Amino acid sequence: MTEKMKTVCVGRYLIDVPVESEISFSGTMLDGFDVVTDKENETSFQTRVEAREAELKASRADADSNSEGGLETARDLDVPGMVGRAFIYGRSRGYLMEGERRVNLESVSVEVLAHMNGLSIALSAKSTEEASTREAEALLARVRIRGEEEVPALPGFCVPGALFVEPLPAHRNEHIVMHVGLAEHPDLSVTLASLAGTRPGPSLLTRVAQADATTSADILLRMTRLREGKRSINGVDGEELLLRAREFNFTTTYGFNWEASGRPDDPTLPLLSLELRTGISERSGGKPVDTSLHEDALLKLWNTIASSIRIRKDGPPSGSGPSPEPSGPKLGAVASAGDICPQSGWWRCKVGSEGMSVHGGAIQYIRKGERMPQALLLPRQTIWQKLKRIQPSIESPEQTAWTLVDKRLRPRTAITVALAPAVMPAEEARMTATDVRSVHIGSYVRTGDVCPASGWWRCEESHALDGTRWFARGSLMPAATFQVPVGVFGKSSGPEVIQRRSMWQLVRHAEASVAARESMPASDGLTPGEPPAST
Numbered sequence: 001m002t003e004k005m006k007t008v009c010v011g012r013y014l015i016d017v018p019v020e021s022e023i024s025f026s027g028t029m030l031d032g033f034d035v036v037t038d039k040e041n042e043t044s045f046q047t048r049v050e051a052r053e054a055e056l057k058a059s060r061a062d063a064d065s066n067s068e069g070g071l072e073t074a075r076d077l078d079v080p081g082m083v084g085r086a087f088i089y090g091r092s093r094g095y096l097m098e099g100e101r102r103v104n105l106e107s108v109s110v111e112v113l114a115h116m117n118g119l120s121i122a123l124s125a126k127s128t129e130e131a132s133t134r135e136a137e138a139l140l141a142r143v144r145i146r147g148e149e150e151v152p153a154l155p156g157f158c159v160p161g162a163l164f165v166e167p168l169p170a171h172r173n174e175h176i177v178m179h180v181g182l183a184e185h186p187d188l189s190v191t192l193a194s195l196a197g198t199r200p201g202p203s204l205l206t207r208v209a210q211a212d213a214t215t216s217a218d219i220l221l222r223m224t225r226l227r228e229g230k231r232s233i234n235g236v237d238g239e240e241l242l243l244r245a246r247e248f249n250f251t252t253t254y255g256f257n258w259e260a261s262g263r264p265d266d267p268t269l270p271l272l273s274l275e276l277r278t279g280i281s282e283r284s285g286g287k288p289v290d291t292s293l294h295e296d297a298l299l300k301l302w303n304t305i306a307s308s309i310r311i312r313k314d315g316p317p318s319g320s321g322p323s324p325e326p327s328g329p330k331l332g333a334v335a336s337a338g339d340i341c342p343q344s345g346w347w348r349c350k351v352g353s354e355g356m357s358v359h360g361g362a363i364q365y366i367r368k369g370e371r372m373p374q375a376l377l378l379p380r381q382t383i384w385q386k387l388k389r390i391q392p393s394i395e396s397p398e399q400t401a402w403t404l405v406d407k408r409l410r411p412r413t414a415i416t417v418a419l420a421p422a423v424m425p426a427e428e429a430r431m432t433a434t435d436v437r438s439v440h441i442g443s444y445v446r447t448g449d450v451c452p453a454s455g456w457w458r459c460e461e462s463h464a465l466d467g468t469r470w471f472a473r474g475s476l477m478p479a480a481t482f483q484v485p486v487g488v489f490g491k492s493s494g495p496e497v498i499q500r501r502s503m504w505q506l507v508r509h510a511e512a513s514v515a516a517r518e519s520m521p522a523s524d525g526l527t528p529g530e531p532p533a534s535t
Contacts, residue, residue, distance in 0.1 A: 001182070001297075002304040009151050009158035009312060011176045011194035012268055016308035018301075022181045025160050027193070031171030033112075033123040033136055037161045042083070042344050042368060045115040049085050052113065056089045073130075077114055078458055078468060078507060079140045083344065083407060084114035086133045090126075112136040117145045119161045134460065134505075138169045138442070151312070157267070158312075173197030174267050185292045187280045190305060196270035200261040204239040205229075222246045226299070234310040236260050236272065242302070244295070245279075247288045253279030254291055256302045268311060276302055329404055337374040337400040344368040346406035351375045351396060359393065363405065375400040420478035420499050422471045425450060439506060447479045447501040454510035460503040468507060477504050 056071035090109035180190035226242040238260035256276040278291040359376035439453035459466040464480040480502035
């Protein structure tokens with residue numbers, strides 16, 4: 001088994017296992033989000049997202065209790081190269097007493113579902129804040145797809161099918177557990193757990209000594225220590241214990257452990273725990289069975305696997321600038337009628353004109369793998385045709401050219417109210433803006449500040465109507481606009497909208513969006529501050 005090995009990336013570490021190993025993962029967590037990845041096509045993903053949204057909408061909270069409520073917010077992701085939805089649901093309220101003072105508590109559940117290049121990624125968290133959706137999107141913006149057995153060269157945190165590339169946003173924890181099974185030896189299992197951000201307790205040998213002090217002599221006589229002591233593996237200091245046990249049903253089993261405590265504040269030095277167990281019954285809850293491998297073979301297998309644990313040698317950090325563009329067509333890509341659609345999204349054709357519309361609309365959602373359609377033109381009806389309910393149509397002999405204008409899962413929704421404009425300040429304020437030479441993607445500014453870079457800026461208020469808007473460098477960042485529910489002011493004549501200060505985050509520079517600007521639909525809050533024809 002040890003003649004042919006394969007390398008597996010687990011978090012920030014590598015380990016070698018027999019090539020015939022069956023590998024699975026569990027307990028994946030990053031920055032408090034449970035992370036689940038799965039291979040599926042985009043159609044299956046869309047169906048699952050719609051079903052999940054319908055399920056959350058159907059759930060309701062009991063108004064007379066503190067139980068979790070239903071869906072509060074659902075919106076499309078704003079992550080380049082990805083489609084998906086973010087859900088905020090299950091608001092829960094409670095309180096605790098600090099002496100005689102009552103402290104109210106409130107939390108929500110967050111679920112972010114994303115899809116890119118055949119891989120679905122779900123990030124979810126319970127008992128958190130609404131702002132967690134933005135934190136999840138910041139993590140997803142650092143995702144790179146990788147092959148099943150690919151060892152990535154970039155620094156970051158490995159999960160099944162993907163890599164969260166450094167520099168990652170500041171985070172608290174990184175957890176992942178790898179499980180290894182061998183088809184020819186079903187009684188044997190190997191587990192490697194990497195738990196960064198976990199405050200370690202007593203060491204392995206300390207716990208064993210404490211357990212021995214309370215264990216009966218009869219059980220201790222059934223245990224044989226094959227090896228015990230400190231063991232450093234590739235520069236990682238740890239402790240090791242190898243046991244052979246004679247079970248009550250007279251079978252022989254083995255339990256091998258190696259553990260390194262790591263440092264709670266250093267993700268490159270997590271708590272590492274490697275375990276090998278034998279004598280496991282194939283029947284759930286069954287009695288132990290005899291180990292299928294000879295002791296010498298087990299020791300060789302253990303030594304080979306354990307000796308291979310090492311931190312993954314990363315390449316040079318990618319810096320603090322924007323992440324590389326994901327693979328696949330970019331906004332502005334063009335495909336002709338009859339071609340296979342290279343990217344699911346919203347495509348626009350320019351064959352329509354005044355008095356001549358396009359059947360299905362000039363902007364249509366087309367899935368990857370489908371054939372790009374030939375636009376069917378619909379001339380304006382005459383009065384006689386309207387009376388007879390006849391709609392003439394014309395099919396152009398030339399192939400229709402379609403331009404990719406949006407990669408979102410759902411269409412942009414129209415904004416029917418006026419958003420706060422970004423006005424140009426006095427000359428001295430504009431001079432301050434021109435002193436800024438470089439502004440990184442992800443930078444924040446407040447309402448009233450001078451816009452430091454032309455581009456697309458996202459409003460950080462999840463309930464605001466603004467969404468993502470284009471602002472020119474040197475203009476003053478506007479306030480966020482909110483729709484007022486009917487009756488909120490106690491009368492129907494109250495204001496339709498209100499505006500208040502907000503934070504704005506840069507998501508795309510002007511240079512990156514000019515290619516698709518001319519064909520971008522003027523909706524979802526994008527009309528105010530439309531970018532100029534040239535920059």
